[in-house]
Amino acid sequence: MKNIIELDQVGMVYETGSGPVEALRDINLAVGEGEFISLVGPSGCGKSTLLRVVAGLRPMTSGSVIVGGVPVTKPIPKVGMVFQAAVLLKWRSILDNVLLPAELAGLNARDYRTRAHELLELVGLSDFSGKRPNELSGGMQQRVALCRALLLDPPLLLMDEPFGALDAMTRDDMNLELLRVWGETGGSEGRKTILFVTHSIPEAVFLSDRVVVMSPRPGRVAEVLDINLPRPRSVETRASAEFGKYSLDIYDLLTGRQSGESGSALQGLG
Amino acid sequence: MIKRKFFEWLPASLMFLGLLVLWQLAVSGLGLREYILPSPAAVAHALFSSEINWTGHIIVTGTAILGAFLIAAIGGIALGTLTAWSTVMGRALMPFLVFVNTLPKVAVAPLFLLWFGYGIFPNMLIGALIGFFPVVINTAVGLTQIDEDMLDLGRVFNAPKWKVFAKIRIPNAYPYILSALKVTATAAVVGAIVGEFVASQSGLGYVIITSQSSLNTPLAFGALVWISILGLALYGAVAVLSRVLAPWAEGQEN
Numbered sequence: 001m002k003n004i005i006e007l008d009q010v011g012m013v014y015e016t017g018s019g020p021v022e023a024l025r026d027i028n029l030a031v032g033e034g035e036f037i038s039l040v041g042p043s044g045c046g047k048s049t050l051l052r053v054v055a056g057l058r059p060m061t062s063g064s065v066i067v068g069g070v071p072v073t074k075p076i077p078k079v080g081m082v083f084q085a086a087v088l089l090k091w092r093s094i095l096d097n098v099l100l101p102a103e104l105a106g107l108n109a110r111d112y113r114t115r116a117h118e119l120l121e122l123v124g125l126s127d128f129s130g131k132r133p134n135e136l137s138g139g140m141q142q143r144v145a146l147c148r149a150l151l152l153d154p155p156l157l158l159m160d161e162p163f164g165a166l167d168a169m170t171r172d173d174m175n176l177e178l179l180r181v182w183g184e185t186g187g188s189e190g191r192k193t194i195l196f197v198t199h200s201i202p203e204a205v206f207l208s209d210r211v212v213v214m215s216p217r218p219g220r221v222a223e224v225l226d227i228n229l230p231r232p233r234s235v236e237t238r239a240s241a242e243f244g245k246y247s248l249d250i251y252d253l254l255t256g257r258q259s260g261e262s263g264s265a266l267q268g269l270g
Numbered sequence: 271m272i273k274r275k276f277f278e279w280l281p282a283s284l285m286f287l288g289l290l291v292l293w294q295l296a297v298s299g300l301g302l303r304e305y306i307l308p309s310p311a312a313v314a315h316a317l318f319s320s321e322i323n324w325t326g327h328i329i330v331t332g333t334a335i336l337g338a339f340l341i342a343a344i345g346g347i348a349l350g351t352l353t354a355w356s357t358v359m360g361r362a363l364m365p366f367l368v369f370v371n372t373l374p375k376v377a378v379a380p381l382f383l384l385w386f387g388y389g390i391f392p393n394m395l396i397g398a399l400i401g402f403f404p405v406v407i408n409t410a411v412g413l414t415q416i417d418e419d420m421l422d423l424g425r426v427f428n429a430p431k432w433k434v435f436a437k438i439r440i441p442n443a444y445p446y447i448l449s450a451l452k453v454t455a456t457a458a459v460v461g462a463i464v465g466e467f468v469a470s471q472s473g474l475g476y477v478i479i480t481s482q483s484s485l486n487t488p489l490a491f492g493a494l495v496w497i498s499i500l501g502l503a504l505y506g507a508v509a510v511l512s513r514v515l516a517p518w519a520e521g522q523e524n
């Protein structure tokens with residue numbers, strides 16, 4: 001498998017008015033083409049920062065980032081980005097928001113209308129294409145942002161908590177749709193590469209080939225877990241013993257708790 | 271809908287009527303001379319009297335106000351965009367613009383008349399000078415004060431600078447610009463009238479000056495009424511424009 005993303009000793013320091021803030025330290029990670037990787041870690045550990053660095057939106061302050069064989073020095077091409085906030089343009093209709101990437105990239109937006117409608121249909125928002133963002137709930141806005149990221153069918157997706165504002169049911173639906181978009185059923189050839197940030201351990205386990213667990217600030221890679229659950233994954237996957245085991249392992253890594261301690265740790269996990 | 275509007279406007283209308291009645295009563299009750307404070311009835315009479323060519327004066331002042339507004343709007347938006355487009359340009363222009371803005375613009379009026387002669391044009395310029403600064407500032411602020419994530423959106427798709435302006439920055443600036451234009455609408459009126467005060471042969475400002483010297487106070491009041499009608503019309507037009515151009519900003523500014 002060819003590596004599409006290679007992070008080597010990546011560090012990132014924000015210069016702020018009140019002094020430097022070290023967000024990332026010594027991040028080493030290689031992401032193979034077609035892999036689905038999730039990032040989990042405590043709030044403020046640098047997950048969003050890492051996605052921005054990979055996308056070439058913020059320069060790292062040390063180390064190197066290579067995407068598609070090219071060192072990243074400016075925004076990388078052919079990437080779909082879902083920001084942590086939906087970032088919809090409030091003066092545009094939902095449909096026009098989804099079409100924005102085509103316009104910005106200098107393509108003919110009209111050619112993408114059908115696809116935009118299909119994507120909105122996919123996320124259950126076809127009735128809202130003419131509305132404005134402020135008429136939609138937070139979770140609906142996130143789904144619009146997802147459609148926008150998918151419009152140009154990019155081979156690489158960087159997603160920052162795209163389903164954070166969704167109810168559990170819709171979230172599970174969206175997880176399955178995302179796996180379909182990723183190309184789960186099509187064999188590993190032609191799959192997209194996805195780097196996915198989430199606060200939900202079950203979501204990370206359900207979706208991913210590997211889960212990267214990050215430590216608190218400055219963000220470092222604490223552990224990378226292979227998730228060897230059979231694909232295609234389904235509702236039953238969540239009920240399996242292995243699923244629970246993986247979830248518990250990640251939980252332990254995040255909390256520093258030793259496996260086998262008393263109490264049912266998984267209760268109350270999102 | 272219409273009923274709700276009616277009740278919304280009822281308090282203001284009643285208060286306005288009440289003031290008129292009070293004014294009328296005060297004038298007749300205290301026996302005030304007409305040249306000190308004319309009664310509403312006398313003003314109404316003057317408003318429609320044929321002793322003066324109202325239409326001609328209204329057209330002159332109206333043209334000056336509209337011209338002042340347009341110059342301030344177009345010039346202000348252009349300068350604001352220029353300062354936001356290039357940092358160097360911004361650094362070069364801003365201090366100068368701030369300096370111009372601190373000048374008491376009314377004091378420049380006689381100079382404009384000296385340079386441009388009598389007529390509507392210098393009056394337009396005075397109005398524009400008073401009104402353009404808020405437009406420059408708000409345009410620049412609207413173009414630059416923008417969610418960093420939105421700009422990232424432009425970067426992700428490798429959009430050229432002009433496209434980021436056209437699709438993201440400029441729409442983002444609409445509400446800012448439109449709220450500045452409301453200030454400019456008022457400033458344009460002030461500027462046009464000041465110009466006419468300084469020197470003119472026609473216009474509503476001229477009517478006020480001449481009626482003052484002939485102690486025809488009802489006429490001066492009549493001119494005031496027409497001026498406020500012109501001002502309100504322009505302000506209303508900007509308000510409508512802002513509802514059409516930036517409906518998403520309703521209630522966000524005022």
Ligand SMILES: Nc1ncnc2c1ncn2[C@@H]1O[C@H](COP(=O)(O)OP(=O)(O)OP(=O)(O)O)[C@@H](O)[C@H]1O
Nearest residue numbers: 014016021023042043044045046047048049050217
């Ligand atoms: N633009 C910025 N300027 C300065 N500091 C920043 C900036 N963005 C993030 N930081 C800091 O960098 C650290 C990492 O932030 P980041 O947003 O990457 O965390 P995160 O893991 O995405 O958190 P969350 O899970 O809450 O979204 C934080 O301490 C934050 O304060």
Ligand SMILES: [Mg+2]
Nearest residue numbers: 047048084160
């Ligand atoms: Mg984040």
